[in-house]
Amino acid sequence: MFRFQSRQQQRLDDGGQINRLAPINFTFDGKKFIGFDGDTLASALLANGVRLVGRSFKYHRPRGIYSAGIEEPNALVALRSGDRHEPNTRATAIELFPGLEAKSQNRWPNLLLDYLQINNLLSPFLSAGFYYKTFMGLPGWHFYEYFIRKAAGMGDGTKFKDPDKYDKKHVHCDILIVGGGPTGISAAVTAGRAGARVILVDNHPKLGGQLNGERYFLDKKPAHHWVERCVEELDGLENVTIATRTSAFGYYDSDVVNAIESVSDHLPEPLDYQCRQRLWQIRAKKVILATGATERPIVFSNNDRPGIMLASAARRYVNQYAVKPGKKAVIFTNNDDGYKTAFDLARSGVEVVAVVDSRKNIPEHFEKELNEKDIEVIASSVVIDTYGYFGLNSVKIGTLSHDGKTIESNPYIVSADLLAVSGGWSPNVHLYCHSGGEPVYNDSIEAFVPGELSQNGHSAGASRGSFSLTDCLQEGHNIANTMAKALNLEVAEQIIPETNENTIVPIEALWRVPGKGKKFVDLQDDVTESDITLAHREGYVSVEHLKRYTTLGMGTDQGKTSNLNGQAIMAQEKSEPIEKIGTTTFRPPYTPIALGPLAGRDIGLSYKHTRRSAMHNWHKQNGAIFVEAGQWLRPQYYLNEMEQPSKENMDKAISREVQTVRTSVGLVDVSTLGKIDIQGKDSAEFLNRVYTNGWTKLPIGKARYGIMLREDGLVFDDGTTSRLDEFHYFMTTTTSNAAAVLSHMEYYLQVQWPELDVRVTSVTEQWAAMALAGPKSRNVLSKLLPTINVDNESFPFMGVREVDIEGVPARIFRISFSGELSYEINVPADFGEFIWQRILEVGKAHSIRPYGTEAMGIMRIEKGHVAGPELDGRTTAADLGLQKLLSTKKDFIGSKMMDREGLKDKNRPRLVGLVPVDKKSRVKSGAILVKDPTLAPPVPKLGHVSSSAYLSPTLGHPISLGFVSGDIIETTKKIWAVSPLHNENHELEITDPVFYDQKSERLHD
């Protein structure tokens, strides 16, 4: 039998919003427990009497459950295990699910022993910023850092790939309402009835907000009746979407609010086809921020023990979860909330020892109930200190002096295992601030509230500082009403339900209680009052310095319960009003968000879309090894049927492919080249401006090579453009610049020269392209085109033909990258694979072979053609030996700037060929050219190797292209290539960059 170690001894017999018929088993630190459907992990732990759940960040103090919501600073646990492990998860925000597994964190070997408790004793030496003042000497920071890093951090990271999926969704609405408390619901009802497109998001599994944690009555019935009625009505409205378990994490520009929907975090695992979380991108015309307020504690000695919690949390545990967070409670307050707490706890059978109210006057209207329940109130008093190591056992109470600086009478100690604290409420202005708003201080509630409107996000209800339920309901309605009007919608009436509230007696600020001992301001990061006073003493007085020096508010909770207290203490130290001190910057996310949903489905192989040519499948089935070229996959080389991938086989394949092309004929897929269709009567003029060379005289049926510059005079791209018709041209670009060249041309046509009559369209995808290259290519072509004369006169070098290959329309360009007689054949992509196969069949007689980018690369190096490594955005036409392409008869893009002195400098590195003197050494691309390889650094650099062919099957030895300073070229024939990274030096001979067929007889043949 499954034996539970605890029997929910703190659970109430009735009440709450849990389902006692649906027990759920779970484990914490390996111990088995049982809770109910509707619990959070925190409420279930409390129900089972578990109080110690974690250790603090720096001092490893025992900590318990402090809140009942996302603001939780203490109760962070590691949720789930294995590849679903999630560190630093707030126990107060985890819905209990069957089999839930949670572990405490930041302790070793276990929660009770934890050897770093020692830090608590060392704490006098570990005050704010201590590490800036030491660890500077030997053995060096790196040594100390190792230990400090280990001690820091909270949970463990993950090692595994996430098995879950993530999704994204873009939505639009007229009115987005963030927060489904009374304010948000009231707004939704009004906006929904008016017919606006409404989205209402709330991070809880059900709507209600603060109502779920309180004993409010609306129209004399428990408030949840009203909530249910409203939800039912809203569900019936087609124009309203309610998104629960959805947390708006940021309010960005243009009124875009982003949220994460927890689709299956409340389940043991996502169901089939279900994602874990979904990112919502909400584009709203108007936004209602009904995000509520967060209660904050008061700072006093040892205010961090398990058993001390926010008053509203204590109420929520009894009211919503039917859990008694303790047996004997003291309540410490500076506002009316303490009384509500006392009543709710007493009603649930918790013994209320006393309400300690720092105010002088107890609100009269509570007296009756206080008497009825026999609850003692100690006015003008404070909690001074607490006791109990692993959990609270008693509380020290004393009377506060008039100025609040000392304790007057003899303090005394009472026993209690629960201390509920309320220091007032801070409106959740986070999203308002993300949107660009500046909060302002409001004395009457002692908190920051939204100031002027920034974008279209209007705050309402508690998030605007309106704390009475009636006000919240009314404001929600009013703001929705105003917005509906602004959207030209017919406004619907709504009768605001009547509440059972008492009038609120104003809060009297009390930020900290005098006394010795550690007084925690930020519980998560162990920032104490004395850290703040130290920061003040040392001059870290701006709130931003205070934050960074002490780490106040820098934890996972971002100081939701602590920032204002810390800022107020600094204000007191500086004797300045809080509004002058200000807040630190509120930044997204509102609550921590996982990275998964931000990436959505773009993970693994889907990281970037893969682009494939029309012949891809053929390559795949015929031994191609692919290589990434931007998003494209291209065959790098082809293995024969029996060959396994290996370095030798790769070399073999590449040699084989080069030799085939040089001696017979090969076929390469060049579909990835950018292709741009250019039409219009000013096309030639346009080309004249875009390219450096002249284009007006290019006859129809001819192609020409050209280079383009950027405006700064450096080379941008190269390629060929062909004239197909009087006003029709076809341009090719390099693979990597295809998109950039198109944009570049569109820019000039639309923005600079709109008077030119030219249209450009990308046709890269329309055409499958393949180069048929080699001395036998003409034989193959003539067989493909039996009716057409393809001899040298009829189809000369740089000729262009539009033909029909077995019924398929084709454009053939006699251009060459390899240096051989070569034809680039373009066919509509859907015919690509068919024609590719036909060519290979026809070419069989000449032992045709497909070849890949490696062989192509080697052949272009042999031929001295420049490519990516040479066109690196830093070279001029002259550097590349292409100065003859710079027309002097016309202006073109870049012609003005290309003559600046630095670009004309004679000593600029220029393109050369490089051959190892031993005719054997493989010189690496990226090797640096120097005069003497034995020099000690810093060594003068004379150039570098840009592209290397480790083997030139044609020449029989390795060759490279590179750049060498102009003055060196004039004076030296030999140079050293050094690659210190590989510990290699090779002596090279400087040659002409064209190694093969320098007169280009072969391609003209």
Added chain:
Amino acid sequence: MTEVNTSKNSLRRQSGLAHVINYGQFGNVTLNGPSLFICERHPLTILQLDTNKSKTLTDISNLLNAEFPHTTNTCKGDDERRIIWLGPNRWLIVEPEHGCLQTLIKNEFNSSEVFLTDLSHGKSTVRLRGRKARDVLMKGSGIDWHLNSFGADYCAHTKLFDLAATVDCRDIDVFDIYIARGFAEDFWGTLMDAAAEFGYQVD
């Protein structure tokens, strides 16, 4: 351009999706059946037409017996001949492949007035149909897919699942999506993944 023997070529035309399409029902198909139906439209003739001469446009319109949409982001016509607004003075004419539309127009009009670019092979076309079609589009693009903003005969050129796409609302729940052929296989995978939670059928 050489006149082409279309009947033979239609057989030889190989779609960019030829190697990835699996027919059948997939994903979360419930007893109610799939909520989405997905198919490829192929082979199509897709012709970009560009002219700023309104008279010429009227003549073309008469020649093709088809109306051109002049409002931005709209389309006209039916599956037999669909004309999609592309940009200022630019349209896409789409029809099932049957004869040479380009030659038809070219023969009648001056090439300095009408600019034609054949994109039939450059694009892959997927038809998405069913009550969850809009929910799938919502996953991939930030435009407002609500019926009131994007009803029948609306079109959009947008970023869909990170790809440049044209989406044509053929009918309330029917969408034709055009994307670059080279990305077709990848797009298909993404689309299937996004549709899985709704249950879909590929025909």
Added chain:
Amino acid sequence: MAKYSIFNIIKNAFNEDKNWARAWRDPEPKKSYDVIIIGAGGHGLASAFYLAKNHGIRNIAVLEKGYLGGGNTGRNTTIVRSNYMLDENAHFYEKSLQLWEQLSSELNYNVMFSQRGVLNLAHTDSQIDAITRRGNTMRLNGIDAELLDEKQIRKLMPYLDFSNDVRFPIKGGLLQRRGGTARHDAVAWGLARAADSLGVDIIQNCEVIGFEETGNKITVVKTSRGNFNCGKVGFAVAGNTGHLASLINLKLPIESHVLQAFVSEPLKPMIDHVVTFGAGHFYISQSDKGGLVFGGDIDMYNSYAQKGNLPLIEEVVTAGLAMIPSLSRLRITRHWGGVMDMSMDGSPIIGKSPIDNLYLNCGWCYGGFKATPGSGWVFAHTIANDEPHRLNKGLNLERFKKGRMVDERGAGPFPNRH
């Protein structure tokens, strides 16, 4: 200035830390200064510190519109390295790195300079060629660099994606072991404390709002806290350079752009180096507090807003998961932005300006944190001697006019592409 040391920490602990002195003064501004540095970021403070320390100038003010260190110094991903290829950058950044190595003891303030190694991943053969060239150049310049292959990287960083379902497999990487990170705020605070102790007036909450000129000289700097007479003026305002320059009708080859950064919830040590992705824009390291600190590309449009938008965040995170899939379930606690001074060739401008007594220190793009001490060193030299230091000669403003750009990426005059 009371010395910071472990002994003093112990001594003070027994006094409940009541005796620690202010780290820097909050002086009333004087009427006139020999040198006014605008901007109390790392660069401005380091410049003032070295002006005082190396050049004996003491009548210096550093004017800061907000709180010191609140600009990019206080919001960057803290990567320090000197792995540059072009000589103008390489020697300068290496000098800076050498200064980092002694900065904590020089300032008597632990800036937590952690030489944990910076690795740039390469995913294609052409990227391998590019890092090979860069690494070789570094070595010939006397700067440490190592080329790692996939196996070596796997051993060092098993959490990277070496599986088969990866779009751009890791082929190798360039490691600079002396590179690493530093605690950004401590750098600003340590410099402020050290400069202050040499008599430099750091005036916070003092925004420069205009200038008065006589001839080709600035005579008065106008601020929200009054006007100051000045001998020389140095701009060290990073992303605000364009705006400040416009107050004196100076147009510069600079655009301001937002760069965002992110921090995760605190975790036990899991990433021990700085790693950058080669198939997308992403870099990551882990702070000593445990947060994973990461970033990527700029948001692409001109901005002075110190906040970014989600599309870029999605892009950065997507690249991050492509590199380290196990980040998927971890959470970010905060993200923020800084305003970058993007220059037209991606390299900084430190030197003289067209105005006689105005000196420029700007154009840091997203790489100026690592330059902090070096920048201060050469800027102080340039201001004190009215001529550039050997190390910033090539990083002048005239280079654009002359066609002598220092363009590591070859991206051309498009600031958002650097």
Added chain:
Amino acid sequence: MLIINCPLCGPRDHAEFTYVGDATKNRPENGDSSNDHAWYDFVYLRDNPKGLHEELWQHSFGCRCFVKVLRNTLTHEIIATGMPKDNLILKEKGLELSV
């Protein structure tokens, strides 16, 4: 997200656009050396204003048009959009230029 109202396609996410930059730069005539400064200014110098910025974006995932945008660089608020020839700043003042 910036939502940019493309004059042709309507409101779209800025992720559909490619940022080009300052739209106030005028490309000079090549000319002789007296134009050198104008060119230096055109290619390299920027007003880089803190506040209103007239800039160009290309709707590269949509209609491919270049769109002029008047945007506040401090708040990211988009005040107006138009075609490259439109003068948005004048438009804001209600003095639309007829081109």
